[in-house]
Amino acid sequence: MYPSRFAYEAPRTLDEAIGLLHDGAGEAKVLAGGQSLVPLMKLRFANPELLVDINNLPGLDRLETLADGTIRVGALVRHRDLERAGDVHRIQPVVGAAAPLIADPIVRTRGTLVGSLCHADPQGDWAAVVTALRGYVVAQGPGGRREIPIGDFVTGPFQNVLAHDEVAVEAVLPGPRHTVAGGFLKLERRVGDFATAGTAVAIELDGDRVTRAGIALTGVGSRTVDATGAAEALVGRALTSEAIAAAADAAAEAAQPTADHRGSAAYKKHVIHTFVTRILTRVSTTSEQAA
Amino acid sequence: MTTTTPMGHGRMLRKEDRRFVRGRGRYVDDLQLPGMLHLAVLRSPVAHARIVSIDTLAAEAHPKVKAVVTGAMLAERGLAWMPTLSGDRQAVLATDKVRFQGQEVAFVVAEDRYSARDALELIDVEYDLLEPVVDVRRALDPDAALIRDDVPGKTDNHCFDWETGDAAAAEAVFARAEVVVRQELVFPRVHPAPMETCGAVADYDRIEEKLTLWSTTQAPHAHRTLLSMFAGIPEHRIRVVSPDIGGGFGNKVPVYPGYVHAIVGSIMTGRPVKWTEDRTENLVASGFARDYVMQGEIAATREGRILAVRSHVLADHGAFNGTAAPRKFPGGFFGVFTGSYDIEAAYCSMTAVHTNKAPGGVAYACSFRIAEAVYLVERLVDMLAAELDRDPVSLRMQNFIRPDQFPYTSRTGWVYDSGDYPRAMELALQIAGYDELRAEQAERRARGAGEPLMGIGVSFFTEAVGAGPRKDMDMLGLGMADGCELRVHPTGSAVVRISVQTQGQGHETTFAQLIAEELGLHPDDVDVVHGDTDSTPYGLGTYGSRSTPVSGAAAVLAARRVRDKAQLIAAGMLEVAPDDLEWSTAQGGGRFDVRGVPGSGVTIQEVAMRAHGAGDLPDGVEGGLDAQISYNPDNLTYPFGAYICVVDIDPGTAVVTVRRFIAVDDCGTRINEMIVEGQIHGGLTDGIGMALMEFIGFDEHGNCLGGSLMDYLIPTALEVPDWETGTTVTPAPDHPIGAKGVGESATVGSPPAVVNAVIDALAPYGVRHADMPLTPSRVWEAMQGRAAPPF
Structure with missing residues (x-):
């Protein structure tokens, strides 16, 4: 289980990351938690030429709950963060119920909710939660930001609508009314x-x-x-x-x-x-x- | 942490854990030699195909590649095929056809392991697909594709036939029996899945013409002999070293093609070559276990007297017969399928076939097929209990071999050495609170809907371990004895060299304790050397729970020889007759005193110094304090145990939870109870795994469906309960300290306990039987009346 040769970049800004993805012309992959991507690379099922590690990008690790109950989950928020976020669980108990059931503690420590959505595994857990909550993904590319409803985000097994030079920067769970x-x-x-x-x-x-x-x-x-x-x-x-x-x-x-x-x-x-x-x-x- | 440090036997922490818990173990893959190259194996993506062509040009052109080898190249050197432990042959690299998915087709030797794998992708193999033989039940169909066309004259996929017992006597009993219960029982293919996969480092010294092979082997001496016979390198010019091993479970008994690849790679390049298989390679292509389809029958009187057990076994041996079993026992020790019961007749016939699946057939615990035998009889007895509306415990008690019947010769000719089955069963009932459990079950069933479905499963097993007497048992002509060399140094510390190889069983502690007990030393003063053919005596290795019964006996007898010699020397030192001395360890160390005069004599350390030192020794006594022995056991040892499993099944999802597991084991004298318990805990975990989740399945194309640990599930701490263990001690009469093997007991005894518990829980649904693995879906299908075999 040894991956093919690949290049690795760890940009400091989102624009830099988007630029690297743009230049990668479809052969670059974003690395966040790596809990799905790295095993696939070790099996040589995924052979990206370039990994763009977004772990150094500022602000993406923010897990915010707004006054209206909206929950914003940054691209570097780990499953473990969501497992421990009591304020999030009070607003949306389904998140609290799902988080401890994601994989195992080792995966939960590194893996991310947004990464799970992007990976689009038909057996993934978070996509079901976000779908039940009518959430959406915020993506940023060279042309700016866009919001993509979860139902439109995933297009099939292991496929999403992101352009090759777009980064999913956060997932948003709208606030409840009742x-x-x-x-x-x-x-x-x-x-x-x-x-x-x-x-x-x-x-x-x-x-x-x-x-x-x-x-x-x-x-x-x-x-x-x-x-x-x-x-x-x-x-x-x-x-x-x-x-x-x-x-x-x-x-x-x-x-x-x-x-x-x-x-x-x-x-x-x-x-x-x-x-x-x-x-x-x-x-x-x-x-x-x-x- | 509290621990007692006994003179010899008793609970003590494992000496080897001082390095393991610090991460300082030294495994094959840790080995780094100057100039070492790395080997990767190209494997067949399909189960059955003719090789049309192999183009290696691009791989050879890779700048870091040193060699690319195909079957055709090996054939030129007469190395394309190698013997298996069962006397069949196996392709080192495929020449004509590939016969299972994952079969070795070519290998690359390169400067690093990444480049080696990159180069694999540059090899272009053209396959002409053939119909795969996947369904074992159809392997002998006239229109089934022929797998072994490499064997001259072979026209079908038959592997071997074997029978045991008395067919006519069994038939007579079945014909007149009042009650007969029949059931097909499938013990699916599972995999030992050791934490460390298989691997080797081969270093061929062209100047000395000597091969050193560090490899993950449970049997370094046997491997050396086989490699010498196969590769034509004189045996004294081969050194096999088995360093720390991360679990074997039978998986590391066979000689794998990868070991040979590494040797060939080193001979070709003149440099050390390392091969380490990855997890998928280990699961898909290395030795599996079980894979028996058993037609079982049990005959009894209406009063519950078991009269006979009969079975026909269809055994799937994969593409090559790679089973490790003594030569006269192609079905392993399946002959003990009469279990722990005194019956009138027994018969088993077995048909083994080839399929397009990986070879193997020995695994944790390989148990030489006793896991399958115990599962057969313990399911049949439970089904008989259900048929007769009897409690499964009382039915077993009624039919046990009685304590006064030992040694007991079974209807298939096995001589059970010693046992007290009712005592072990009663202890298990007591620990479990069996009557209370049955009362709780009745209460829950009365409450009905929504309650978890509670099941109580019982199994009782007798194992046959410690192969084995050379008059009956050999592998490829090698007798199954084990050697021991013991040297006591002048200052009284000792080194014991043994022929068996630990893979986690704690030999470095247990064998030190054995010697310490006999010589009155502290176990810390005894070092155990093992795993290196250049520095240890000959013997057949560790598998089949044979280390303590065979090699342990050798160690004890070697120590007693040393003590006998020490007594002669002590007598000279004290100027008394040897018979006037008495031995004791009561004062914190071994010493000889003049009989009746405590404190008058000399310590073992003083004797050791005299043995090596100046001063006269008694007439006829040589200097030094050493002994050497090769031990040929008179009989196997027959450990046994009573297991009770309590499960709860969620009626909505059919998820099985093991609530409790009670295991009473009798393995005779226990040397280190902590290590014995560890063996039992591991085996029970394995048993729960096999019963509930482990399964190497195949699709109709012969693709292996268990190629990763996400697909091939092994249980974790979260799937097992706190084990409740109990002990009875019935010493082994043929072993010098009365010890029996224990490594495989729990693996053998636990699967039927779990399955019996699940079937017991499903009794309200009218379920009579369901095959392993009892995954939630398979249990739910059984609840719907649709129980089906896994293949």
């Missing part, structure tokens, strides 16, 4: 395994009525599945057992798993159903108790 609830469950065959199936649920409640819902699935399609039908089954209703069952049915329906060594397609759909039911049942029980 009471937030949610959760994240992942089935892994062993700690540190990629998801056999995973479910992110983020909802907002006004009283006992759901005002907004996002349900996204990982491991059950060629990219993160945005289970809009499942979300729609909840909006405008209370979290009754009927509503929960309808959402779980719709989520399982939306899942498009394939059988592999992690499990049969039927099993993966079943797990999605179980997870949606479990998260929503817990939310409904908790909010009843609160009331």
Whole structure:
């Protein structure tokens, strides 16, 4: 497991990084946490000619929570930072639920949320969370900044819309308007395994009525599945057992798993159903108790 | 940290850990020699194909490449094929065809390991794809592609047939039995996955015409002999050194093509050559374990008296038969499939076949196939219990070989040396609180929906370890004895040289303790030398839990010879007859005193000085205090144990959690209980891995699906419970201190306990059996009534 020859640059400014990527003409890759890219290089599945290490760029390690509840996750914010960010968890419990389930402690110490989104692994965890929260990615290139909704950001397995000279500088999770609830469950065959199936649920409640819902699935399609039908089954209703069952049915329906060594397609759909039911049942029980 | 430092036997911290915990171990890949080159292997991307052409020109033109070698080049030197430990042959580099994915096709020697791998990408191989034989059940179909067309006259993929027991007697019992339970049981292919992958540094000295090979081998002496016979280098001009080894588990028993590549590379370039395989290479191409499809049958009376066990095994040996097993035992020690039970008849027939998969077949614990045998009988007994609506413990108790029946000759001819099975079982029940667990299970089942599905699994195993008596056992004609040389220095410290090689088992401590116990020394005063054929006596190495039963016995007997000689010298020093002396270690060290007069005599250190020093020695006694021995065991040793596993299954996701694991092991006399427990902890972890997650699978093209540790899962500390261990001691009658091997006990005993627990948990779903690995998906499919074998 020895990578091909590559050049390495560690620029000090974002403009410099963008310039290097521009000059790399598609043969350069951004190095942030390196937890996916480096293994791929060691396997020679990825053979970039140039690595542009962005770890020295100022400001990208910022994890901000704004007054309106918006959360801004810089490109160098590690999984571990998100695991420890109690203020973020209070605003969006789904983030707090997902962070400790990312890979293992070693990966969490170096890997980044934004890097995970860019890597676009169909079994990645963060893309499901960001999808459930209707988040977006901020990218900067020679022509300036643009915001890309997560649903448009990932185009397929291991593919995103970034131009070769664009850097994803942060991910943004919009602030909620009502009471937030949610959760994240992942089935892994062993700690540190990629998801056999995973479910992110983020909802907002006004009283006992759901005002907004996002349900996204990982491991059950060629990219993160945005289970809009499942979300729609909840909006405008209370979290009754009927509503929960309808959402779980719709989520399982939306899942498009394939059988592999992690499990049969039927099993993966079943797990999605179980997870949606479990998260929503817990939310409904908790909010009843609160009331 | 508290630790007792005993005279000899007992708990003490491992001497070798002083370097390991500081990161100062010295492994093959740590070796840096002046001028050393690096070797990388080009491997087949496909499972079965004819090689049309290999173009190496571009690779040879790489500025840092020193040599590019293909099978055709080796064939010119008669080195394209090498013998396997099973008497088959294996391609060192493919000449005609590739027969499994990952097979060695060419190698490059370059100035650094990056360049070597870069050059691999410059080699252009044209393959003519052939139909792969992947499904073991169809390997003997008339239309199956022929894999071994290198063997003259070969027309099918048959590897060997083997049988044991009495077919007619078994048939007679099955014909009249009141109850017969039958089940196909698959023990899937798994991989030992040692932390350190395989590797070697070869250094051929053209002036001295001497080869030094540092390699990751569990059997340096056997490897030297095989390399000499194969490569034509005189045996005394080969030195094999096995330095610190990062886990073997049977994976490092075979001679791998990579070792030969390194040797050829060094001979060709005149420089030292290092080969270190990467993780994928290790998982895909090196020795696997198991891969048995077993048709099991058990016959019993309605009262639960087990009468007979019968099985037919379809064994997948991959493209070449690389199994390490004594020559007369092509199915290893599978013959102990009658387990721990006193039965009337037994029979097993085995058909081994070739497939387009990696060769191997020996692994942690290789156990010479006893893991498969124990799994077979312990699943069958559990299924019989279910059939008879009997508690699995009481059924086992009813059928155990009784303590007064030892030595017990099994229906397949194995002489079990000693045992007290009910005592071990009862201790396990007591530690587990078995009755309370069954009560809790009943209560949970009564509560019904939403409760975790609780399962309690029992297994009882008997192992056969310490191969082995030379009248029965050899590998390629080499008897399975082990040597020991012991030297006591003038000041009373000692060095013991042994023929076995530690891979983490703690030999440097255990063997020091053995000598210390016998000579009344402190273990710190005994150094253990091993792993270097130039400085250790001949022997067959460490695998099959044989170090303590064979080499340990050699060490004890060598020490006793030294003590006998010391007694003669002491008698001379004290001017008494040797028989008037008595030996004791009670005063903190070994000493000879005149019988009945404590403190009157001399210490072992004083004797050692006299042995080497000035002054007369008794008539006929040579100077020095040394002994040398080669130990040929009279019998194997038969450790045993009672295991109880408690699992909880999430009814929604079918995820299995091992809540508790109780392991009572009887390995006879224990030399260092901490090391024994460590062996057991590791084996139990491995057993949980095999039962729940480990699996080397293949797709229909023969692509290996377990080529990384993200795909081939091994358990971590988070998947295993706190182990609850217990001990009974039934000494081995044929071993000088009554010790039995233990290295593989837990690996052998634990998979059926876990599987039995999972099946027990699924009883409310009517599940009778489900094959390993019991991944969440496979358990869920079983709950839906769709249990299916893994292949």
